[in-house]
Amino acid sequence: MKISVSTDGLEVLPFLVIGSGIAGLYTALKLAEIAEVTLITKETLQESNTTYAQGGIAAALNPPDSPELHYRDTIKAGAGLCLPAAVEVLVNEGPERVRELITLGVPFDSEAGSLVMTREAAHSYSRVLHADGDATGREISEVLAKLARANPKIKIKENYYALALLTGAEGCYGVLALDERGTLIPLLAQATILAAGGCGQLYLHTTNPEVATGDGLALAFRAGAPLADLEFVQFHPTALHLDKAPCFLITEAVRGEGGILRNTKGHRFMPAYHQLAELAPRDVVARSVLLEMEKTGADHVLLDLSLLSPELIKHRFPNIYETCLSYGLDITKESIPVAPAAHYMMGGVATDLNGRTGLPHLFACGEVANPGVHGANRLASNSLLDGLVFGHRIFAYLQNHPLSFTQLPAVLDATYNLETDPRQIDADWLALKQMASAKLGIIRQEEGLREAQTFFQAVTPEPKPVLTPHYLELQNMRLLARLMLAAALKRRESRGSHYRADFPETDPAWVKRIIHYPHGMELLPADQPFTWAW
Numbered sequence: 084m085k086i087s088v089s090t091d092g093l094e095v096l097p098f099l100v101i102g103s104g105i106a107g108l109y110t111a112l113k114l115a116e117i118a119e120v121t122l123i124t125k126e127t128l129q130e131s132n133t134t135y136a137q138g139g140i141a142a143a144l145n146p147p148d149s150p151e152l153h154y155r156d157t158i159k160a161g162a163g164l165c166l167p168a169a170v171e172v173l174v175n176e177g178p179e180r181v182r183e184l185i186t187l188g189v190p191f192d193s194e195a196g197s198l199v200m201t202r203e204a205a206h207s208y209s210r211v212l213h214a215d216g217d218a219t220g221r222e223i224s225e226v227l228a229k230l231a232r233a234n235p236k237i238k239i240k241e242n243y244y245a246l247a248l249l250t251g252a253e254g255c256y257g258v259l260a261l262d263e264r265g266t267l268i269p270l271l272a273q274a275t276i277l278a279a280g281g282c283g284q285l286y287l288h289t290t291n292p293e294v295a296t297g298d299g300l301a302l303a304f305r306a307g308a309p310l311a312d313l314e315f316v317q318f319h320p321t322a323l324h325l326d327k328a329p330c331f332l333i334t335e336a337v338r339g340e341g342g343i344l345r346n347t348k349g350h351r352f353m354p355a356y357h358q359l360a361e362l363a364p365r366d367v368v369a370r371s372v373l374l375e376m377e378k379t380g381a382d383h384v385l386l387d388l389s390l391l392s393p394e395l396i397k398h399r400f401p402n403i404y405e406t407c408l409s410y411g412l413d414i415t416k417e418s419i420p421v422a423p424a425a426h427y428m429m430g431g432v433a434t435d436l437n438g439r440t441g442l443p444h445l446f447a448c449g450e451v452a453n454p455g456v457h458g459a460n461r462l463a464s465n466s467l468l469d470g471l472v473f474g475h476r477i478f479a480y481l482q483n484h485p486l487s488f489t490q491l492p493a494v495l496d497a498t499y500n501l502e503t504d505p506r507q508i509d510a511d512w513l514a515l516k517q518m519a520s521a522k523l524g525i526i527r528q529e530e531g532l533r534e535a536q537t538f539f540q541a542v543t544p545e546p547k548p549v550l551t552p553h554y555l556e557l558q559n560m561r562l563l564a565r566l567m568l569a570a571a572l573k574r575r576e577s578r579g580s581h582y583r584a585d586f587p588e589t590d591p592a593w594v595k596r597i598i599h600y601p602h603g604m605e606l607l608p609a610d611q612p613f614t615w616a617w
């Protein structure tokens with residue numbers, strides 16, 4: 084539905100940032116060097132995927148590692164769909180951005196004055212910096228949040244839910260937000276930066292916190308900005324699978340340090356699936372784990388840490404050690420029960436290399452955005468970097484190209500969906516997650532995808548709901564599921580994280596990206612960048 088919002092008496096802010104993960108906080112801090120910034124976030128400042136990131140942030144800081152090697156690894160992981168020019172930006176500008184984080188005060192782990200770097204799956208070199216062992220995201224988020232709070236040019240509004248983007252003749256004019264009391268508040272800005280993160284909550288098992296409900300993707304699409312690569316969802320192969328414990332990530336670095344995957348019968352299975360065994364690409368490990376679970380009839384496999392000393396486990400993975408211990412599992416003595424979980428959305432709002440979207444005055448960065456760096460599969464530890472690099476690009480662009488509307492319309496449009504029965508929100512959420520997990524998960528096929536498509540098309544819009552974030556998030560997830568299903572059906576091949584049991588081979592004719600425009604899907608050659616007329 085579309086509502087009209089009056090602009091009478093409203094101020095147009097210079098910059099509005101939506102989201103407070105690494106992308107939103109960092110971009111806000113940079114933009115505050117130019118002008119005042121308003122940042123809204125739907126819960127507290129530090130509730131984000133960023134805060135839960137464990138493994139680290141990848142950058143080729145010192146020879147003999149190099150941006151060229153990092154480029155090669157990223158392109159290989161992306162399975163033919165990375166945009167080369169975007170990857171070049173990521174790996175070449177990444178080291179400077181990481182050094183900037185160090186200058187801002189992020190305490191990356193070091194020994195004898197040198198940064199400690201870890202090697203993760205599919206990286207050809209040890210280039211992953213981490214902080215407090217496996218609490219990298221929390222450390223980054225704490226530093227950036229503290230700086231943002233202390234910055235007089237940044238106005239922070241917590242518990243502000245972005246409900247719809249405000250649109251008019253010149254593009255995006257800001258956002259219609261819902262505050263804690265349920266009041267609708269229009270916020271206008273010359274430039275709106277969407278940094279609202281991913282959508283792991285579409286699935287029953289996910290490493291993502293509850294805020295990851297794909298709002299940014301849905302808002303951008305309804306407002307007219309194209310989305311790209313939505314069929315590519317990364318499932319992390321190893322999330323804790325214990326009764327009553329949350330779906331807590333067990334970072335890849337544990338396998339990097341020597342953790343071995345065994346099925347519940349004690350058999351080490353990864354060497355039979357891939358030459359890199361436990362360090363094979365994530366999609367291969369996730370599928371192999373799923374197949375072993377099916378074979379043994381178990382709902383998990385085991386991550387055996389017996390090759391790691393108790394000292395190493397406690398020192399290198401303090402967060403994982405303590406969390407497992409709090410659920411009665413001592414990982415210095417026992418294997419960890421693990422299963423795959425939805426982890427990262429490779430697709431997102433299509434952007435150019437300056438973070439500009441297809442909707443004038445709207446920018447996007449971080450997990451919600453898709454400048455083309457991850458292709459069909461993200462290389463581990465590239466996403467924190469992606470948020471920084473493209474956040475900085477937005478800042479640099481706006482510094483050189485100040486934006487202002489020629490005219491402010493008297494009314495703006497806000498578009499959102501209300502298509503489920505508000506009396507059964509929780510039941511509908513559960514049904515949505517069950518359907519997406521069963522049919523749009525690690526292994527897909529035509530029949531299941533079509534079944535899910537029918538399910539997600541059913542609409543029961545009455546009676547009129549009270550607008551709450553939980554209800555609106557459900558509407559966003561349904562829209563996103565429909566778009567993801569359409570792309571997953573169209574891509575009749577397997578590539579990267581998208582695996583079709585009925586089309587298990589990679590098809591060279593499919594080196595193309597699927598773009599969702601408001602009028603329908605279109606294909607784009609993988610090496611072709613987005614260019615927008617504004």
Ligand SMILES: Cc1cc2nc3c(=O)[nH]c(=O)nc-3n(C[C@H](O)[C@H](O)[C@H](O)COP(=O)(O)OP(=O)(O)OC[C@H]3O[C@@H](n4cnc5c(N)ncnc54)[C@H](O)[C@@H]3O)c2cc1C
Nearest residue numbers: 102103104105106125132133138139245280449450464467
């Ligand atoms: C458990 C876990 C471990 C990970 N480990 C790593 C790692 O080691 N290295 C790595 O590179 N990546 C890792 N990732 C991925 C990485 O953390 C994310 O991709 C990255 O942090 C995304 O940052 P972001 O700023 O784009 O989004 P987020 O950090 O998710 O922030 C999004 C923000 O938007 C807000 N928001 C959302 N919707 C709305 C709305 N409607 N209105 C207002 N605000 C809204 C949210 O509340 C949140 O503040 C991990 C992810 C998880 C979940």
